[in-house]
Amino acid sequence: MSKKVVFKALTFGTEQMQGIEPFEILTTEGISEQIGIQRNTTSQYLNELVKESKAIKIKSRPAYFFERETFTKKFFKADKDIYDNFQSISDELQKKRLEETPDPFDSFIGTSTSLKEAIDQIKSSVYYPGIGLPFMLYGETGVGKSLLAKMTYEFCQQKGLIDEKAPLLELNCAQYYHNQELLSSILFGYSKGAFTGADKDHVGLLEAANGGILFLDECHRLGPESQEKLFNFIDKGTFQRIGDNNKNRSSKVRLIFATTENIQENFLRTFLRRIPITINIPNLDHRTKQELAEFIYTFLINESKKLNKTLIVTPWIMNRFLSLSYQDNVGELKNMIKLICASGYSKSTNKNAILINSDTLENNLLSKFLSIKEIDTVENKEITITPTSKVSDFIGHNSSNTRLIRSIFKVFIRLFEDYENGKFKEDFLIHQLSREANTVIELFVTKDQKDQNSSLHFLTNTIKELVNYLENNHFVKIKGNSIIALSNYIYRRSSFSIEFPIMDKKISSKLYQFATKKFLIETKLLNALLELIETKLDVTLEEEEKILLVFYLKSLNLEMKQPDMHGVILAHGFSTASSIADVVNHFLDEHVFDAFDMPFNVSVDKVKTYMEKYLSTHDCSSGLVVLVDMGSLMVLAKTLVEHSNGPVLMINNVTTQQALLVGEMLRKGSDIEMIGEKITSNLPMSYEIAYPVIEKQPMIITVCHTGLGAAQQLKEFLQSSLPVEVPFQVEAVDFNYIKKYGKENSLFKQYDVQAIIGTANPEVEGVRYIALEELISGHGESQINEVFSMIEDQTIRKEINDSLVRNLSIERLVSAITILDVKRVIAYIDNVMDDMERRLRINLSNSKKAILYVHIAGLVERSIRNSNFLEYKVKQSDKIRATNIKIISQAIEPIEMAYNIKISEDELNYLYDIIFDE
Numbered sequence: 001m002s003k004k005v006v007f008k009a010l011t012f013g014t015e016q017m018q019g020i021e022p023f024e025i026l027t028t029e030g031i032s033e034q035i036g037i038q039r040n041t042t043s044q045y046l047n048e049l050v051k052e053s054k055a056i057k058i059k060s061r062p063a064y065f066f067e068r069e070t071f072t073k074k075f076f077k078a079d080k081d082i083y084d085n086f087q088s089i090s091d092e093l094q095k096k097r098l099e100e101t102p103d104p105f106d107s108f109i110g111t112s113t114s115l116k117e118a119i120d121q122i123k124s125s126v127y128y129p130g131i132g133l134p135f136m137l138y139g140e141t142g143v144g145k146s147l148l149a150k151m152t153y154e155f156c157q158q159k160g161l162i163d164e165k166a167p168l169l170e171l172n173c174a175q176y177y178h179n180q181e182l183l184s185s186i187l188f189g190y191s192k193g194a195f196t197g198a199d200k201d202h203v204g205l206l207e208a209a210n211g212g213i214l215f216l217d218e219c220h221r222l223g224p225e226s227q228e229k230l231f232n233f234i235d236k237g238t239f240q241r242i243g244d245n246n247k248n249r250s251s252k253v254r255l256i257f258a259t260t261e262n263i264q265e266n267f268l269r270t271f272l273r274r275i276p277i278t279i280n281i282p283n284l285d286h287r288t289k290q291e292l293a294e295f296i297y298t299f300l301i302n303e304s305k306k307l308n309k310t311l312i313v314t315p316w317i318m319n320r321f322l323s324l325s326y327q328d329n330v331g332e333l334k335n336m337i338k339l340i341c342a343s344g345y346s347k348s349t350n351k352n353a354i355l356i357n358s359d360t361l362e363n364n365l366l367s368k369f370l371s372i373k374e375i376d377t378v379e380n381k382e383i384t385i386t387p388t389s390k391v392s393d394f395i396g397h398n399s400s401n402t403r404l405i406r407s408i409f410k411v412f413i414r415l416f417e418d419y420e421n422g423k424f425k426e427d428f429l430i431h432q433l434s435r436e437a438n439t440v441i442e443l444f445v446t447k448d449q450k451d452q453n454s455s456l457h458f459l460t461n462t463i464k465e466l467v468n469y470l471e472n473n474h475f476v477k478i479k480g481n482s483i484i485a486l487s488n489y490i491y492r493r494s495s496f497s498i499e500f501p502i503m504d505k506k507i508s509s510k511l512y513q514f515a516t517k518k519f520l521i522e523t524k525l526l527n528a529l530l531e532l533i534e535t536k537l538d539v540t541l542e543e544e545e546k547i548l549l550v551f552y553l554k555s556l557n558l559e560m561k562q563p564d565m566h567g568v569i570l571a572h573g574f575s576t577a578s579s580i581a582d583v584v585n586h587f588l589d590e591h592v593f594d595a596f597d598m599p600f601n602v603s604v605d606k607v608k609t610y611m612e613k614y615l616s617t618h619d620c621s622s623g624l625v626v627l628v629d630m631g632s633l634m635v636l637a638k639t640l641v642e643h644s645n646g647p648v649l650m651i652n653n654v655t656t657q658q659a660l661l662v663g664e665m666l667r668k669g670s671d672i673e674m675i676g677e678k679i680t681s682n683l684p685m686s687y688e689i690a691y692p693v694i695e696k697q698p699m700i701i702t703v704c705h706t707g708l709g710a711a712q713q714l715k716e717f718l719q720s721s722l723p724v725e726v727p728f729q730v731e732a733v734d735f736n737y738i739k740k741y742g743k744e745n746s747l748f749k750q751y752d753v754q755a756i757i758g759t760a761n762p763e764v765e766g767v768r769y770i771a772l773e774e775l776i777s778g779h780g781e782s783q784i785n786e787v788f789s790m791i792e793d794q795t796i797r798k799e800i801n802d803s804l805v806r807n808l809s810i811e812r813l814v815s816a817i818t819i820l821d822v823k824r825v826i827a828y829i830d831n832v833m834d835d836m837e838r839r840l841r842i843n844l845s846n847s848k849k850a851i852l853y854v855h856i857a858g859l860v861e862r863s864i865r866n867s868n869f870l871e872y873k874v875k876q877s878d879k880i881r882a883t884n885i886k887i888i889s890q891a892i893e894p895i896e897m898a899y900n901i902k903i904s905e906d907e908l909n910y911l912y913d914i915i916f917d918e
């Protein structure tokens with residue numbers, strides 16, 4: 001009874017609370033006094049209520065108690081029953097509020113679909129320590145660049161990255177294009193008397209936006225001088241007003257740039273280098289129909305709200321909205337809807353509703369609507385939009401799957417056609433298509449996640465099993481989420497009310513060929529998966545869907561392992577082949593051999609068909625070894641290799657002993673040519689080896705006298721230094737092996753080996769050897785030019801050379817530098833060297849660059865630690881030396897600023913001697 005009284009008093013007290021703060025009547029003392037029950041008993045009941053989760057306790061002195069339900073209604077749902085103090089419960093409230101506050105980007109259409117990557121890039125830029133990284137938004141007019149800048153500002157405010165009251169200033173550089181001086185003075189400010197009419201000091205936008213964000217729209221209109229001033233500002237954080245060159249001013253402003261023009265062609269290289277992130281915003285035609293519909297409904301609902309009227313939109317209009325091509329993108333669509341609604345409003349006779357039909361359109365719009373060639377009939381009923389409507393009321397999820405899938409193919413066609421017409425490069429096409437495919441396939445999961453019924457469950461499990469099997473055969477790893485996405489797609493595809501083909505057959509087969517040629521692994525994987533799905537689940541996919549799925553697999557950036565060589569045993573008889581394979585696999589404790597048991601009367605053609613099927617679903621690019629029981633099957637080597645992109649070795653007279661030896665060699669990763677050679681030298685059998693006739697790709701072999709592990713590291717290092725477009729393969733080979741067998745190694749048969757790079761020379765006749773250290777020494781550049789002579793573009797060869805030197809220096813620095821972030825300091829040194837090369841009019845050799853990386857990084861670290869200052873006296877000084885030292889000192893200034901250090905005269909002299917010593 002008394003406990004109930006305590007509870008009542010607690011409830012009453014909690015109702016009176018004004019905020020989450022100490023409130024005397026909610027202490028044991030306070031309650032005990034109110035209800036006239038002893039303090040001890042009150043305390044016991046209160047603590048019991050806490051244990052039953054009916055009350056919350058703050059363990060301060062005195063302790064405070066709140067009745068949970070009332071507290072939840074008034075404030076929030078607390079996670080715990082007991083808190084150490086008021087601060088900790090307030091912190092929890094704060095955290096929850098923040099979690100509940102919608103992300104400003106949520107209202108930006110496309111945030112979770114076509115612009116997901118863009119928004120992620122923006123978020124990581126603004127979180128970069130200090131004032132974030134400046135970024136460039138690139139996209140056609142009306143795609144949403146200004147809106148994104150505004151949302152970035154709101155996001156920064158919400159996350160506390162800038163102050164609530166921080167400014168957001170915008171400058172459209174195009175407005176002042178013809179008057180660069182004026183543009184510069186608006187940006188940087190000017191001092192009194194700087195030019196005629198400058199009658200007082202004027203603060204520029206850079207200064208005025210201090211603590212906030214400055215958005216420079218159409219920034220390709222910034223002249224070279226302003227670009228130079230801006231990049232100096234980005235480097236140093238300081239600038240000068242016009243007419244006031246003596247005073248450095250600083251401003252902590254975050255910069256966002258936007259342009260509609262080709263980035264590479266319209267900016268100084270040095271300027272671009274300061275803007276590390278470029279974010280591409282696709283135009284409306286390259287987004288999905290789903291997104292277009294979202295825009296249309298959002299804008300219609302907005303107009304309905306503004307006019308406070310219901311809108312009735314006829315299907316004739318809606319289908320045309322969905323089929324129009326919008327040159328000025330989202331901006332054009334938004335304005336068009338605004339205009340149509342305004343016109344409907346003025347023509348409307350109905351008090352409450354506005355009819356939007358063909359009569360609503362003004363002449364110019366009507367003729368535009370009438371001239372649309374291809375109309376997507378998506379809607380067939382009138383659509384009623386009220387001020388309280390939500391987009392989700394219209395973009396229903398069931399039929400939306402159909403729309404979604406239809407629209408994705410249209411985007412695919414459009415992008416592919418644009419690519420074929422030379423509007424952009426292959427990389428861009430692949431990037432966009434994989435991103436679209438990823439978004440669409442993954443949407444099948446996020447939607448309707450609740451209706452996880454048993455057949456979907458079964459399908460997911462089956463696909464998981466299939467993928468497991470494939471992972472082992474294809475040496476890739478597919479993440480669980482992606483398996484769920486694939487299962488959802490295959491499960492839901494039956495509900496599409498789509499008549500395939502959607503694409504023009506010519507385009508779809510072109511695109512299919514493009515995809516299968518580009519993504520060998522993904523295609524093989526998909527084919528294998530589909531074959532298993534077809535037999536197990538009786539589902540057959542259309543060619544267009546295969547395109548979608550190949551791009552989806554591409555978007556997963558599958559982790560590839562170099563496939564091992566495959567082994568197959570082919571033997572006549574009920575179980576001859578499988579028994580041998582079982583024994584060997586069991587003995588080696590690994591699945592090394594697949595087996596085909598063949599009837600005695602099987603024809604060679606039939607065996608050929610079996611094996612071709614095997615090759616189409618297994619990645620045999622590293623090689624296939626087939627052990628057969630009859631010499632007559634040896635002819636197959638030549639025909640099978642036509643279906644393989646790796647060599648095929650056939651050995652006859654299969655026995656268990658022979659299979660065991662081959663199995664061991666396969667497991668060790670021996671060379672295919674050596675397997676044939678070794679096995680036939682000891683046992684009475686012969687072999688046949690065939691290599692695929694493909695254009696031999698150039699290759700570099702890496703070796704290290706310390707072993708294969710180090711050669712592998714060197715391989716990875718070289719690979720990371722080669723630009724993606726360079727078609728060179730790199731392969732690590734055991735030093736002793738290559739020394740012994742030289743050109744016998746099968747790599748020489750499959751590839752055009754251009755050089756061996758390593759730490760010791762294996763002396764392979766006729767193949768160039770380059771010592772690793774030589775690469776960065778005096779002759780490095782000419783060596784690189786020779787090895788990569790087949791690459792005509794001199795700039796690519798220079799790029800390879802630079803990144804090799806750079807990466808080698810990073811490797812060395814990693815162990816030498818202890819307190820600096822190596823990549824960051826290297827980036828600074830890159831800029832310094834660039835600057836010095838430009839201003840001193842010199843070309844630094846590889847060895848000089850390597851020394852400078854190491855020396856400057858060490859110098860920075862020493863200066864930060866305040867240790868080991870260099871004492872260096874110059875033998876003689878002259879005017880030229882003094883001028884050059886000044887340039888070096890200016891070039892290195894950004895590093896001084898970044899690390900807050902001062903580089904001494906002695907150090908500068910030392911640098912000078914490194915640079916200019918012969």
Ligand SMILES: Nc1ncnc2c1ncn2[C@@H]1O[C@H](COP(=O)(O)OP(=O)(O)OP(=O)(O)O)[C@@H](O)[C@H]1O
Nearest residue numbers: 108109110140141142143144145146147330331334
């Ligand atoms: N993803 C989006 N979600 C909602 N509204 C959008 C979106 N993208 C653009 N808009 C709207 O479309 C209109 C045009 O966008 P915005 O002005 O940001 O484009 P822009 O790329 O800056 O164009 P310009 O290069 O011409 O300055 C604006 O009214 C904006 O609110």
